[in-house]
Amino acid sequence: MHPNINKNEFKWLRRISMKFINRRDFIRIERSSVSLAFKKGETILKQGEQPSHVVYLERGIVKFSYQNEAGKNLILTIVAAPKILGGANLFYKDNNLFSFVAVDDCDVVLIDAQVLLSVMENNAKFSIMLFQLASGMFKKSILNFISLAYKQKEGRIADIIIYLSAEVYNSRDFTLTLTRRELAEFAGCSTENVIMTLSKWQNENVIAAEGKQLQIIDMERLKHISKIA
Amino acid sequence: MHPNINKNEFKWLRRISMKFINRRDFIRIERSSVSLAFKKGETILKQGEQPSHVVYLERGIVKFSYQNEAGKNLILTIVAAPKILGGANLFYKDNNLFSFVAVDDCDVVLIDAQVLLSVMENNAKFSIMLFQLASGMFKKSILNFISLAYKQKEGRIADIIIYLSAEVYNSRDFTLTLTRRELAEFAGCSTENVIMTLSKWQNENVIAAEGKQLQIIDMERLKHISKIA
DNA sequence: GAAAAAGTATTAAATATTTAATGCTGTTAT
DNA sequence: ATAACAGCATTAAATATTTAATACTTTTTC
Structure with a gap:
């Protein structure tokens, strides 16, 4: 092989x-x-x-x-x-x-x-x-x-971003090796949802997303979203 | 204790x-x-x-x-x-x-x-x-x-009914020890969803549900719902 | 290096799901 | 015995999510 x-x-x-x-x-x-x-x-x-x-x-x-x-x-x-x-x-x-x-x-x-x-x-x-x-x-x-099973869209997406930061990339500022589509497959929602949610958080200054580069600006906010959604 | x-x-x-x-x-x-x-x-x-x-x-x-x-x-x-x-x-x-x-x-x-x-x-x-x-x-x-994570309501409810029948009660005709509310907590949806879905399947002759008594009439159909939903 | 494919992004319409309001039924506690 | 409560059921309105249509960008392939 x-x-x-x-x-x-x-x-x-x-x-x-x-x-x-x-x-x-x-x-x-x-x-x-x-x-x-x-x-x-x-x-x-x-x-x-x-x-x-x-x-x-x-x-x-x-x-x-x-x-x-x-x-x-x-x-x-x-x-x-x-x-x-x-x-x-x-x-x-x-x-x-x-x-x-x-x-x-x-x-x-x-x-x-x-x-x-x-x-x-x-x-x-x-x-x-x-x-x-x-x-x-x-x-x-x-x-x-x-x-995945019991939260809705935003909570799930917040959770995977936090997870990737903490367990995979070990940083709050990382270069994603996953596509938006893969993020969606991970979060159990549509690609559109991932894109829209990331855009929204970008506007609200929770994250900075520029292509593959992703930075968590407001971790507290993200954790709060994870809790309530 | x-x-x-x-x-x-x-x-x-x-x-x-x-x-x-x-x-x-x-x-x-x-x-x-x-x-x-x-x-x-x-x-x-x-x-x-x-x-x-x-x-x-x-x-x-x-x-x-x-x-x-x-x-x-x-x-x-x-x-x-x-x-x-x-x-x-x-x-x-x-x-x-x-x-x-x-x-x-x-x-x-x-x-x-x-x-x-x-x-x-x-x-x-x-x-x-x-x-x-x-x-x-x-x-x-x-x-x-x-x-739970990747299917929607009907597929999830079908799956837990099949699971309960196969792994818990070991029969297609059993007396539920769970309330509708608990079924909902298991399926990750609202109680209303469970009740409505069971009523619907009752009408379509997929199951027979009389209070706590539940019988799977059309297992093939249920498995089909599990697949597509 | 150009064409094709895959990825990213946005919007509107269609669909799914939850929430809220209401009533009925049976069980439990006093 | 009856009031209070939990469970079951149904509906309509509010909200969330997906699908479809479209466009632009980046990457891959020949």
Whole structure:
């Protein structure tokens, strides 16, 4: 699919794993893994496929993309490196519920699920640590979903802007790697809604939006909108 | 809080655990647990509290209830016994994200989280099994949320009716233990919407609704509504 | 480098959803 | 027993959201 480009570094994963598993097991995982680079827009793992690997995202931004029965694309969440993706898939033997798509150029390591599972079976604390990581991500998605499911347009859009700032770009002034359409797929509304809402907030001096550049000027106001809408 | 009423039976939990942990560990868990009975409407575990126990639901139906910043009640999901609740809470040390409220009379066993965790630390396979259980529940909630977040009213209501039939009451003809208001909190719409939609489907012979009694007459139709709406 | 495609933006009309007002029914508390 | 309350139901008006039509800009493709 893609050439083996970057070195198998595993920096973050190594740091968090070394407390729990020995060097031999770590090397076993490393040996059975493949490093790949994905360009913006490429699919790392496809919805419906049998999950044979766990994805370790080393660099870049990834969207969790879901296509519903009507063929409509939805974005469940967006995450930035470093992160382990597909934890739930690993432990629940079923087809992938959604796709992982690169939103930015990404470096990922595909870890063989069988090998990882066999290391886990001999290292309870390592398993629990991975479980905790997955639970933390789960918790964040739940909050995202609560916003999506029970708030209306403005509250949802405010929430994703705050989320992107806090969890993905780590700044109040960032260059969006998502299109307005993708923002809409994430916020569960139409593209027009996103565009109009951003324009409105621009006029009200809540944000400054110039093409892909987005700056949150009045975070308090945005949080207030998130609360009331 | 509540008197210790029923015997500490653990039937289902014992069955699924015995493959993984020895009798001594199981008894350790059992000894540190408390059996309680909750009446319809009572809160088993409250949003915002520190999670010190994992809840094993032995009998009854429980709603996962969330109160948002605006004070509005939302139902995240509804589950029937037997089931382990609060897996994610166990492994992610943070306050409870939501409450568990009895929707029916319930028998539950509160398992001491510290004891369970220490047993898990010595039994990797047991940990992985619990992880798999939690992942399965996670996956179902995700599908619920996708429906809530990206479908409109009729599709969402169709989905929760199908869900209740398949996962909670295990029949196409059941006595609702939820009020219309609770259905609305689950579907993320107003009570009026639920009432009107059910009336409409009643007229169209998709369902038969007589007070608390609900029968799905035309499941195909309902699934079709779920798809297109 | 030009043509085509995708992204951004705005508006008006059509549709969906919530809110508010009202009445009926059955249950609970005193 | 009855007043008070919660649940169920219906309608109309107010509000929110999507769809459709159109235009301009930027990016991609040949």
